[in-house]
Amino acid sequence: MPRIVTSRTKTPPEGFSKIKPTLDEFEAELKDVQTAAESKVAARGSQNLWKVMRVHHERSRYVYTLYYKRKLISRELYHWLLRERYADKLLIAKWRKKGYEKLCCLRCIQTNESNHGTTCICRVPRAQLERDAESRGEEVAFRECVHCGCHGCASTD
Amino acid sequence: MHRPWREFKAPNGKKYYYNTETKKTQWEKPIFKPESTKTANSDISTFQKRVADEKLEAVFVVPLLNDWKLVICNNGSRFFSDPTGKPQHHLDDPQCAELLEYLDKDKLVTLIGFARGYMSNSVSADSVYDQLIEEILFIKQDMQVDDGENSNPESESEGEVNETVNEEQDLEQDLEQDSQLIDTLNDLSEDFNTDSTSNIQQFIKLFDSYGLDKFSTWKREMRKVEKDPAFFLVKDDQLREELFEKWCCGDHEGDVGSIDDEDSMSATDDEVELEPTKYHYLSHIVNKSEIEDDTIYEDIRTNQKALFKELRIKDFVKTKKEQQKFVSKLLFYYKKFSLEQRKEVFRKEIDKHALTIKKCLDKNQDDAETYLSKERFDAVMKSNDAFAVETALLQLENLIDIHGDMHSIQETPEYYVLGIKDKTVELFNILRTLHYGQ
Numbered sequence: 001m002p003r004i005v006t007s008r009t010k011t012p013p014e015g016f017s018k019i020k021p022t023l024d025e026f027e028a029e030l031k032d033v034q035t036a037a038e039s040k041v042a043a044r045g046s047q048n049l050w051k052v053m054r055v056h057h058e059r060s061r062y063v064y065t066l067y068y069k070r071k072l073i074s075r076e077l078y079h080w081l082l083r084e085r086y087a088d089k090l091l092i093a094k095w096r097k098k099g100y101e102k103l104c105c106l107r108c109i110q111t112n113e114s115n116h117g118t119t120c121i122c123r124v125p126r127a128q129l130e131r132d133a134e135s136r137g138e139e140v141a142f143r144e145c146v147h148c149g150c151h152g153c154a155s156t157d
Numbered sequence: 158m159h160r161p162w163r164e165f166k167a168p169n170g171k172k173y174y175y176n177t178e179t180k181k182t183q184w185e186k187p188i189f190k191p192e193s194t195k196t197a198n199s200d201i202s203t204f205q206k207r208v209a210d211e212k213l214e215a216v217f218v219v220p221l222l223n224d225w226k227l228v229i230c231n232n233g234s235r236f237f238s239d240p241t242g243k244p245q246h247h248l249d250d251p252q253c254a255e256l257l258e259y260l261d262k263d264k265l266v267t268l269i270g271f272a273r274g275y276m277s278n279s280v281s282a283d284s285v286y287d288q289l290i291e292e293i294l295f296i297k298q299d300m301q302v303d304d305g306e307n308s309n310p311e312s313e314s315e316g317e318v319n320e321t322v323n324e325e326q327d328l329e330q331d332l333e334q335d336s337q338l339i340d341t342l343n344d345l346s347e348d349f350n351t352d353s354t355s356n357i358q359q360f361i362k363l364f365d366s367y368g369l370d371k372f373s374t375w376k377r378e379m380r381k382v383e384k385d386p387a388f389f390l391v392k393d394d395q396l397r398e399e400l401f402e403k404w405c406c407g408d409h410e411g412d413v414g415s416i417d418d419e420d421s422m423s424a425t426d427d428e429v430e431l432e433p434t435k436y437h438y439l440s441h442i443v444n445k446s447e448i449e450d451d452t453i454y455e456d457i458r459t460n461q462k463a464l465f466k467e468l469r470i471k472d473f474v475k476t477k478k479e480q481q482k483f484v485s486k487l488l489f490y491y492k493k494f495s496l497e498q499r500k501e502v503f504r505k506e507i508d509k510h511a512l513t514i515k516k517c518l519d520k521n522q523d524d525a526e527t528y529l530s531k532e533r534f535d536a537v538m539k540s541n542d543a544f545a546v547e548t549a550l551l552q553l554e555n556l557i558d559i560h561g562d563m564h565s566i567q568e569t570p571e572y573y574v575l576g577i578k579d580k581t582v583e584l585f586n587i588l589r590t591l592h593y594g595q
Contacts, residue, residue, distance in 0.1 A: 019372050022370075022372065072372060126170075127168065130170055
């Protein structure tokens with residue numbers, strides 16, 4: 001969520017007007033998710049949360065590609081966006097590292113929070129999951145992870 | 158029957174195929190090619206087995222003459238169905254063979270392509286099929302007329318003797334056609350599998366024609382173009398997104414490139430690329446700022462922060478320490494000497510290098526004549542245009558080869574004790590006296 005605009009908020013640097021429509025659309029999407037009715041089934045309780053995480057991820061990704069991939073926005077604007085929390089700077093910091101190019105959320109790589117001191121299952125490459133399932137003679141059981149509803153975010157996928 | 162193709166799995170789980178005879182590797186499933194050396198009977202039996210094995214489905218049935226039919230299956234293979242309805246590998250009817258010869262091969266190939274799942278925007282399978290049927294009807298009529306004329310010279314007994322020979326010829330022709338068909342089909346399927354470059358280019362043109370916003374995300378921009386038929390030239394959505402990202406970057410690079418072009422254009426107008434010396438801008442800033450007795454580097458830096466940024470001092474002098482060292486040396490001259498005294502210091506510094514400068518001037522005889530002409534220089538000075546003066550200075554510096562033989566003078570603070578305008582005038586005068594001897 002971006003910070004609330006107050007009188008103390010610095011005016012956005014040049015170039016913000018070009019990306020504003022897209023950011024507004026993200027905002028609207030987020031609002032839709034928040035107002036959507038939650039499912040009464042306990043197993044689907046966190047699905048709305050996943051949607052929030054997805055929009056958050058997409059918006060961070062958008063800012064990330066604008067600055068690092070497309071190189072269309074200035075350094076000032078990029079830092080302003082980070083300061084106003086339009087993008088998650090901790091997540092972007094991870095994306096810049098090898099092996100974390102497509103990371104879904106930070107919780108999925110928190111080894112402290114998992115039972116066996118490992119990362120989330122969505123970090124396992126799809127090919128490996130399929131190979132393991134085949135050797136056991138089963139279908140791949142993994143659909144999405146419980147943290148953010150990620151379907152797999154290994155760099156090779 | 159010997160089968161040269163083996164199936165393997167790549168590390169990413171995708172299947173690929175390896176030919177043990179030709180040692181070729183490919184992603185696509187190889188097409189079944191009947192072996193020519195086998196006798197017809199065993200060939201048919203294995204073929205029938207194959208039909209049963211692979212669960213072939215007939216997609217198109219093209220009626221030919223005398224109740225013969227051409228059947229095209231979903232994997233692109235084809236066989237003939239004889240009057241009794243049994244599948245035959247080769248055509249046992251000379252008239253039908255003749256008919257096939259007259260048929261448009263390209264249409265047949267496209268039809269086979271459609272049977273294998275090829276999609277196209279421009280033509281539909283049904284229309285091709287209808288055209289083919291029409292053509293067959295037309296040829297049939299044509300042949301019936303021909304038959305009426307030619308029936309006399311062709312005696313039946315002769316036909317019986319020649320039948321076996323004809324058959325063999327037919328078979329050969331058939332096989333030839335087969336290999337041709339397969340070749341063209343392979344081309345087709347390549348087109349279809351790996352989105353050809355022309356398709357990709359057409360797809361990328363779409364972005365320009367719809368005027369997509371490169372400041373937006375693919376998810377949003379996709380909605381604008383997804384109704385266009387050209388959108389489906391590229392099948393993989395991931396590839397589409399990649400292409401869009403590339404287009405966003407490329408477009409941007411194009412912009413920068415054009416700006417660069419303009420820059421180089423202006424440079425070519427002057428015919429020499431002008432590069433300022435290492436401390437050129439830093440000394441300019443020092444010259445511009447007000448200097449008291451207790452001014453130090455930090456004061457200048459804080460007061461002229463905008464200029465530091467604008468002139469990109471960092472690009473020339475990398476570290477702050479280096480900047481500080483140089484500025485404090487310059488400040489000494491500015492604090493202790495008057496303008497006239499500084500001019501004297503500058504002249505002395507240049508005089509030290511008089512010999513090398515003279516050599517350089519001799520080397521660049523032509524340039525020296527143009528840049529050291531009095532009228533030209535006066536015009537520049539009168540114009541009072543800061544940019545023109547600076548250009549003149551840089552030209553003069555180029556003349557004495559400051560980036561080559563005279564490199565050492567770039568590092569000495571004495572060379573920078575004057576402002577740009579004074580420096581230009583002084584340098585001009587010195588060079589003139591050196592060049593023309595008084």
